[in-house]
Amino acid sequence: MSCFSNTSASGRKSIVSGRILPATIGFFLLASTASVVVPDVAYAQQYRFSTVEITGNQRIESGTILTYAGIGRGERVSAAELNDAYQRILASGLFESVEIIPQGNQLVIRVVEFPTVNRISIEGNRRLKDEDLMAALQSQPRRVFSPAVAEADAQTITEVYSAAGRLAATVEPKIIRRSNNRVDLVFEITEGRVVEVERLSFVGNRAFSERRLRRVLETKQAGIFRELIRSDSFIADRVEFDKQVLRDFYLSRGYVDFETLSVNSELVRARDGFLVTFNIREGQQFRVGEVTVVSDLEEADPDLFMDEVRMRSGAIYSPSLIEENIARLERLAIREEIDFVRVEPRVTRNDADLTLDVEYVLTRGPRVFVERIDIEGNNTTLDRVVRNRFRVVEGDPFNPREIRESAERVRALGYFSNADVNAREGSTPDQVVIDVDVEEQPTGSLSFGASYSADSGAAFTIGFSERNFLGRGQSISVDLNTASSSQSGTFRFVEPNLLGRDLAFGLDLGYVTTDSDNATFDTRRINFTPSLTFPVSQNGRLRVYYTLEQNKIFDVDNATASALLIADEAAGTLTTSALGYNYSFDTRRTGLNPDAGVVLRFGQEFAGLGGDAEYIRTTALLGAETKAWNGDVTLRGILEGGIHHSLGDTNSTVLDRFRHSSSQLRGFSSNGIGPYDSGDHLGGNYYAYARLEADFPLGLPEEYGISGGLFLDAGSVWGLDDNLGGTISDDFELRATVGFSIFWDTPLGPLRFNFSQPLKEEANDDTRSFDLTISTQF
Template sequence: MKKATQANARRSAPLNPKGHAAALLLLGLTAVASPALAQTYSFSTVTVEGNQRIETPTILTYLGFARGEAVSAAALNDAAQRIRATGLFETVDVVPQGGTLVIRVTEFPTVNQITFEGNSRVRDAELAAAVRSEPRRVYSPAQAEADTAAITQVYADQGRINATVSPRIIRRADNRVDLVFEIFEGGLTEVERISFVGNRSFGEGRLRRVLETKQAGLLRAIISRDTYISDRVAFDRQVLTDFYQSRGYVDFQVQNVDVGLTRERDAYYITFNVQEGQKFDFGNITVSSEVAGADPAVFQDALKVRTGATYSPDVIERDISRLERLALRQGLNFVRVEPRITRNDRTLTLDVDFALVNGPRIFVERIDIEGNNTTLDRVIRSRFNVVEGDPFNPREIRESAERIRAMGYFANADVNAREGSSPDQVVIDVDVEEGPTGSLSFGGNFSTDNGFGLMAKFNQRNFLGRGQALSFSLQGGEDNRQFSFSFTEPRLLGRDLSFGISTSYNTTDNQNALYDTTSGRFSPRIGFPVSENGRVSLYYAYNYTDITDVTTTSPFIVADEAEGAVATQALGYSYSFDTRRTGLDPTAGVLVRFGQEFGFGDNDSEYIETTAELTAQKLILNEEVTLRATLEGGYLSYGEGQSRITDRYFLNSRTMRGFEPGGIGPRDSNTGDALGGNAYAVARFEAEFPVGLPEEYGISGGVFLDYGSVWDIGRATGGNVDYNDFTPRTIAGVSVFWKTPIGPLRFNFTEPLDVQPNDETKQFDVTISTEF
């Protein structure tokens, strides 16, 4: 501790001053004991001076001898040390005066208040939670030192290992002090390099993408995951283990993690020493039963895992859950599934026998939820498939915990089970910490399709703590204005049944266009699962469209279609099948979407709109290269009436790259304006791969090939429409993917391979990169 200066008279000297009186005591005792320590004392009276809060009898209990007892000088010194060791006194003097022993003490002051100075990165409340010193308690120099270390550790956990903390005391009246922690926060200590030793099957780049900790890179001033945090590295050990084991490396181990500082102490080097082992596949898959009434053949048919597939503990866990749910549906309670694995080192396979056994008869007594200051209890309880009184299944509780975390409402969520009021009862404790779930943003945007614009967006994923999603946005560009609103209740009537309402209103006012449009849509919907991977949504829609400001130079078809506003109603459904929901293969996935809308309304507008999409993704070359393929199409079929330009398909840069909006498809022969089509079909193929730059920059490359067209305006053309038949176009290009703090961006550079003379192409565009 630093001594106080005369210029700052309020600040004390060292935190644990012994005082010059203690030195005088030792000199005095030495003098009394000279020339030998054999001199003894006997006191008929003992007095205590200077104590205010501490009672005299309390101090006397530390002497260790009684009145009239012969004591040596060494014993007196020991008595002084015992009183001093209580931590209640700044100074202690034990002075013999004839037959009287005088004990002079100076009590430690009382802490008046605790404050923090110099902290801007860490809030006072967080620092206060780390210290043990308390106001209105006796000040302890040792505790202040411990608090200093605790505050330093708080900063170290946030990557500021060079932070320094200096405790100071400010003297106040009535033997009180203010305890002040002066903090110099310093800068962040970043992770300069992450490397691996022992990895043979996967490159360092692929493994670094798995970890939560990232290397400091181009955006180090914005990205926080490049800061060294010991707890995060511990989490990365488990993430790395899960990555390897889900790919068949059952013997994988992280042997140790070496963490070192650079010579300048401003960055870390982290090295993961791993042992991969051999890759295993599934061998024979069987089901056996020790439960009366459980037919193994029935349970065998419910398994998804197949012989020859890459071994993964996740696949086994999902099949165990599937079998236990099947047992419940058959009225078999307390059935547990034990995977019994036989290892075949010669063939590098693992035989798995799913054994049905009788589990302990334990029931759920109650579910206690704490920490949800905003989120309602029922929202959290909806993620449990069990209620009070149901049979207890540890696996179901673990899965419920994962579902709670997957909601994204909580910064932390712990779910544990403990014994209840009797041995056959358990209490499930849910402890959550609320996290941010909403955002409000104002700003500008730029689109290569629509130019510059202003926007205001509000989004809340946990509206009023009810688990509901609410969002609305306003956008205004050079040529268009958009408003949208959406509300979703994910658990209608407490079931896995979603209900939502969405509405939108758009207008265009393009000075360079030959007409303007106004459109709106209102649509309530419900959705529910139909299988483990499939989900269906049913909806009603009310659509309103109007074409205005049609000029004499507008295409004749548009002028003919501008017959006033048209309102239509529709009933529709959509079906999605997504293998990523079960993750049977972590290196591949398939997404299928199919839907139809049946419309009816004004002007005999009866139609059926059918849309479909199939997307597949596969990681190859040790998962360094990602291959994607998408087939997408749509068709408008009119029974009565006909489509208008506001109804037809116009391919944008997301649907088919390399073209301006409306850049392909049927065109008016006289004006060259795009008319859209009642049908479209597109095939997209692409590959994404590393380009050799450090992974921390978040930049990768890609190549793509798009093939497709839009056609058929759905009416007689009189020979005044070009490209009304299926006329395919082909576009090739390269992409640059960049993961930025504002979102993943994609830069496309395109080259037309097969286009038509009047097509409007573009060689460059920027879009938000979407994940498959």
């Protein structure tokens, strides 16, 4: 008996109405069993067949069918054994129907083969691509068609849509009969609407507001950009991930007893959204109590190791602090040539004063070595790119914590969609093999864009970047920009592991022509800058570089321009050859304090190694931010300044001097303050700015993505090597401005609208009451 009726070449037949239901399966088996023709005394009668006739088979050999039947010629069999033979043939999955008919000494086996899949097509899908869905299917062209496999494929496609937030999607597999016992398999999809998270709420939170906790989660409430933002789609796996993220958030802030009691996901009446509620228990916040180091090893001095601990009593307890200090102590043991040291933290809870005493115990770990590191799945990326992320090599002592950190560094490369790092026993019990299994993903991009700013007007940009050039881990980028007031082109190349070390080599080439930020003259700058960057501490990095520049000022109006600009133009093309360095210190690298961070940048440039310019340029920036009111308000302070000191008998040019940027002192246009002469701001040899900011919620629904901020800026640009006998005022004149900001998180990026009011300005300053920028951090 056949499950499928014949249809025309253009007709379609549903596969058991799109789903193989239990009742349908039961009916099928009942009908199939009925097709075994046996006498009424089947349970008592015995059969012996001298011949077996097989009919209906086209592709399957008769011998194969006999093998499935398991009935030998001349062998005595019962009716029950005939039924077993029928079941075995049917279970092979090769036939639509099977009949076993005893006719005297002859056994007749009639079969109807399943057709062959001619081709597979997917229809009705608009949100997901054919190739993405095809990759998940088990059914394949030129293979025997199986209704069970087709139904499983339909369920797989449904699950893929569910993972994309379309829980209402349905998939119906159908077949189109073709000649020569072939069929086309078609999956008809009804995608349905995205099921969104209409409301994301919390029960049991006391220390942190719902607004603050929502910012932690990957799942977001449906906002006004719901057609563009997919993070507001309801995905069950994402909710599970959010439970772990929420726990990490609380643990890093000392809430060691935190737990998510339950997550309730309720479908709204319209069935197009979920109400998700996290039921949590925060517990009490714990701080660090007494911190000690003890040693079970004679060669390890506890006092020496205690000096390396960076954890003070009274600080908010955080597991990341523990991990950081364990790493520091293990690195100290390596420097002291003490192998196989394991640091075990023992935490004692003091409920009376809500503190946790931490004792670091130095013990001898097992003598296990790394036999080798095996890397698989990197079809393009070279092995050495992955190996550079490991601080251990073959033959080093095995350290599980170091392997975990290496795995995180491999994932942080961004070259792989998945990276699994596991350890297994090697050729001997005292050796392990590190298996690295990666799955590569695209790392290149080609971008086109348009923008507008008050400083440069409308601009068009084309860019190309590749973060894993030729699989070597190198990055390369090319950007071309044209605006109404400037044109630029840049090329950048970075080798992050020069000579197999944590040493980055960079090469920058640039070409820029501008009207000098709305000045009455034009400039051209060409630069060539190789550099080396390397870590000097856990949070500090140092960059040393050489730069060769050619600068030119032209189109100066000799009738009206400042004598300084006329002299700069008369000098023609000037060459600058300089060595420099930049040091950066950023506590946000470790994240030991998730609510605060400090950034320090300091750099100097020494010009005079040939060329026309001789100077020492020094710049510095110090920034700090912290969160207040349980993380709802962010307070930020930034100080920055610079000095340009000309050497010998040279004077600074307008391109050497510091020029004001609208992001440094809001409320004033770019190059809109500082020494002024004959209609142009000339820049200065000195600059200093101070900025204070506060970001806070406005009380609007969070799905709008809109928050507010206040800022107070003060600073100035001043100083010239030649003020033309005092005719140009180049003294320090403080400017100050106050303003209000609106932050808007959009699919295009975080936008910032600044509304400014200068508190102190000079007569020739160019002020600006409104500014629209991309929101950035220091």
